[in-house]
Amino acid sequence: xxxxxxxxxxxxxxxxxxxxxxxxxxxxxxKRGIFGHAWLFLAHTSQLPNLGDFxxxxxxxxxxxxxxxxxxxxxxxINSCSHRGLPVCRADxxxxxxxxxxxxxxxxxxxxxxxxxxxxxxxxxxxxxxxLGLKRVPRVEQWNGMIFGSFDEEIxxxxxxxxxxxxxxxxxxxxFPKGIEFIGSPQxxxxxxxxxxxxxxxxxxxxxxPFLHAAVIPPEANAEVxxxxxxxxxxxxxxxxxxxxxxxxPLEQVAWGFEGMASLLAPEVHDYLREVQARAIESVGPLRSxxxxxxxxVFPNLSFLxxxxxxxxxxxxxxxxxxxxxxxxxxxxxxxxxxxILRGNxxxxxxxxxxxxxxxxxxxxxxxxxxxxxxxxxxxxxYGLGLNEEKPDPxxxxxxxxxxxxxxxxxxxxxxxxxxxxxxxxx
Amino acid sequence: xxxxxxxPERQYEIEQxxxxxxxxxxxxxxxxxxxxxxxxxxxxxxxxxxPQVPNRERGKEDMISIERELEGVDSDGLPIRDETMAYLMLxxxxxxxxxxxxxxxPARTRRIVGNIEILGEDxxxxxxxxxxxxxxxxxxxxxxxxxxxxxxxxxxPGEQAGAYLLKNREVILDMAEVAYPTLGLFx
Ligand code: FES
Ligand SMILES: [Fe+2]
Numbered sequence: 001x002x003x004x005x006x007x008x009x010x011x012x013x014x015x016x017x018x019x020x021x022x023x024x025x026x027x028x029x030x031k032r033g034i035f036g037h038a039w040l041f042l043a044h045t046s047q048l049p050n051l052g053d054f055x056x057x058x059x060x061x062x063x064x065x066x067x068x069x070x071x072x073x074x075x076x077x078i079n080s081c082s083h084r085g086l087p088v089c090r091a092d093x094x095x096x097x098x099x100x101x102x103x104x105x106x107x108x109x110x111x112x113x114x115x116x117x118x119x120x121x122x123x124x125x126x127x128x129x130x131x132l133g134l135k136r137v138p139r140v141e142q143w144n145g146m147i148f149g150s151f152d153e154e155i156x157x158x159x160x161x162x163x164x165x166x167x168x169x170x171x172x173x174x175x176f177p178k179g180i181e182f183i184g185s186p187q188x189x190x191x192x193x194x195x196x197x198x199x200x201x202x203x204x205x206x207x208x209x210p211f212l213h214a215a216v217i218p219p220e221a222n223a224e225v226x227x228x229x230x231x232x233x234x235x236x237x238x239x240x241x242x243x244x245x246x247x248x249x250p251l252e253q254v255a256w257g258f259e260g261m262a263s264l265l266a267p268e269v270h271d272y273l274r275e276v277q278a279r280a281i282e283s284v285g286p287l288r289s290x291x292x293x294x295x296x297x298v299f300p301n302l303s304f305l306x307x308x309x310x311x312x313x314x315x316x317x318x319x320x321x322x323x324x325x326x327x328x329x330x331x332x333x334x335x336x337x338x339x340x341i342l343r344g345n346x347x348x349x350x351x352x353x354x355x356x357x358x359x360x361x362x363x364x365x366x367x368x369x370x371x372x373x374x375x376x377x378x379x380x381x382x383y384g385l386g387l388n389e390e391k392p393d394p395x396x397x398x399x400x401x402x403x404x405x406x407x408x409x410x411x412x413x414x415x416x417x418x419x420x421x422x423x424x425x426x427x
Numbered sequence: 428x429x430x431x432x433x434x435p436e437r438q439y440e441i442e443q444x445x446x447x448x449x450x451x452x453x454x455x456x457x458x459x460x461x462x463x464x465x466x467x468x469x470x471x472x473x474x475x476x477x478p479q480v481p482n483r484e485r486g487k488e489d490m491i492s493i494e495r496e497l498e499g500v501d502s503d504g505l506p507i508r509d510e511t512m513a514y515l516m517l518x519x520x521x522x523x524x525x526x527x528x529x530x531x532x533p534a535r536t537r538r539i540v541g542n543i544e545i546l547g548e549d550x551x552x553x554x555x556x557x558x559x560x561x562x563x564x565x566x567x568x569x570x571x572x573x574x575x576x577x578x579x580x581x582x583x584p585g586e587q588a589g590a591y592l593l594k595n596r597e598v599i600l601d602m603a604e605v606a607y608p609t610l611g612l613f614x
Contacts, residue, residue, distance in 0.1 A: 090477065091477055091478055092476045092477045092478070093476075093478075094478065095479075183504065183505060184474065184498050184502065184503055184504030184505035185474060185476050185498060185504055185505060186505070187474065187505060187507060187605075188605060189604075189605035189606070189607075189610075190604055190605065212528065214526050215521045215524040215526045215527040216517070216521055323604075327505075328505050340500070343505065343506075343509070344509050344510075347505065347506055347507065347508060347509050348508070348510055348514050351507060351610075352507060352605045352607065352609065352610040353472060353507050353508045353609065353611040353612075355514070355517060355518060355521065355611065358529040358609045358611040359528050359529050361529065361608065361609065362528050362529035362609075363528070365569075365608070369568075
């Protein structure tokens with residue numbers, strides 16, 4: 001008998017079974033119930049400035065090519081030939097006139113239509129090519145340059161799906177007159193861990209910082225998180241954490257980038273970042289100008305690490321493996337030299353060799369070990385910290401709590417449970 | 428950079444430098460290793476991507492050059508590491524704390540450094556030295572891993588005669604995907 005979803009997460013999600021992190025049947029339900037019905041992050045328009053530009057992406061385990069078509073539109077195509085299924089694109093990113101399959105050279109346009117079947121010149125019949133283009137991701141929408149795709153044709157518009165997360169994301173994007181830009185390729189690394197743990201970590205678990213990262217994060221930085229930290233859930237599965245700095249706090253204390261070492265090294269970057277913060281009251285308003293971000297999550301697997309400016313996607317590779325992608329993000333209007341310095345704020349601390357993140361990879365790998373042991377199924381993981389202590393706030397959209405409150409994770413698992421339950425009895 | 432063949436003495440001296448460095452790193456003597464680094468060191472591990480193969484370059488070696496795959500410091504891409512002395516000091520400091528969990532217990536590493544080639548010397552006497560390494564990594568509770576790669580170094584003359592300091596290191600990792608437990612090692 002496969003495990004039932006309602007036995008995995010209890011009524012208020014204060015208890016979550018170890019099986020949620022390791023069971024192959026639940027993983028199959030996740031693929032259909034969550035990844036089949038969500039908006040999944042694909043790419044940013046700054047990666048695709050020219051016609052014919054493409055980048056690779058994943059939707060769960062399905063390989064996707066995101067292209068800037070000659071029609072000017074963004075397309076998301078499954079990277080698999082209609083003839084025998086080979087990937088038609090092997091490069092991570094680039095600019096293409098067409099995609100040619102290696103096996104028999106079927107030729108696809110960057111918009112995904114099948115343009116040529118070379119074998120036909122030796123045959124009498126003609127194949128209806130209109131049905132044999134690369135399979136399209138049926139829904140592709142953008143918000144502020146962020147491109148998302150969904151396999152669910154009926155899914156609500158992206159704007160509604162993101163809801164109040166837009167307000168929180170704009171607290172960062174809106175600070176920069178030309179918005180933000182993704183640089184290069186993402187860092188990609190494979191971790192022996194379940195995909196949900198990196199997600200949970202960024203969704204609201206800032207309270208592992210003072211403990212797991214005590215070797216690197218100074219106590220003052222942690223004190224600021226404890227005292228001024230807020231955790232917000234705008235809708236189950238979406239969350240934001242940040243410090244709400246006191247009114248009149250010095251610019252350097254609020255400005256993004258001043259926590260990283262990179263900014264310590266270049267005075268002109270200091271000036272630039274201080275300038276950005278000085279304009280923040282106008283650009284994002286008085287309340288949001290006081291926000292000094294930590295981490296965000298958008299259901300199911302997109303994260304934004306404001307403090308070190310990275311967007312991350314946790315791509316499942318089975319119940320016990322994840323391919324984690326992490327893009328450096330910089331202000332689009334910053335001079336190139338500054339962009340490279342700010343990039344270091346991400347690469348030195350995060351990524352597979354990051355001074356901080358190597359500890360996270362370690363913790364996530366160790367959690368998998370705990371999730372696969374025998375004789376402990378009667379001891380689900382405890383998610384009850386701060387139960388029902390979160391409240392609506394007069395100023396901030398969503399439910400708000402202190403950062404030690406695990407309501408962000410309970411809400412994630414309530415949504416997770418319902419999404420899986422909705423498909424568990426499908427044939 | 429001049430490119431005359433290094434003398435046997437010079438070659439010997441430089442090889443000894445690399446063996447000493449490897450012994451320190453595998454012996455977890457990171458503080459001693461830091462003393463081999465120049466205060467203005469640049470330590471870089473470029474990202475390694477899968478770019479389009481340019482058909483226009485077909486027939487030429489450049490078509491499939493390693494350089495095309497690298498996202499280094501001067502690229503518009505994303506290096507895996509891009510560090511100065513301050514970052515290396517932070518890493519070394521961290522290594523000697525019990526709560527540096529990804530190294531508690533510490534990994535057991537052993538590296539073989541070979542193909543040490545002195546490619547040139549600039550006017551200030553700094554040597555450009557390329558070498559190759561294999562590093563075996565084992566950590567209690569984890570699988571074993573083989574790291575393979577190339578180092579592209581600049582060794583600057585130190586204060587004492589015959590001493591060299593590591594001024595520049597670019598580590599080209601030969602990996603298809605990053606499936607290592609960490610790239611935070613001193614490679
Ligand atoms: S498999 Fe793609 S052309 Fe035959
Ligand atoms: Fe962390």
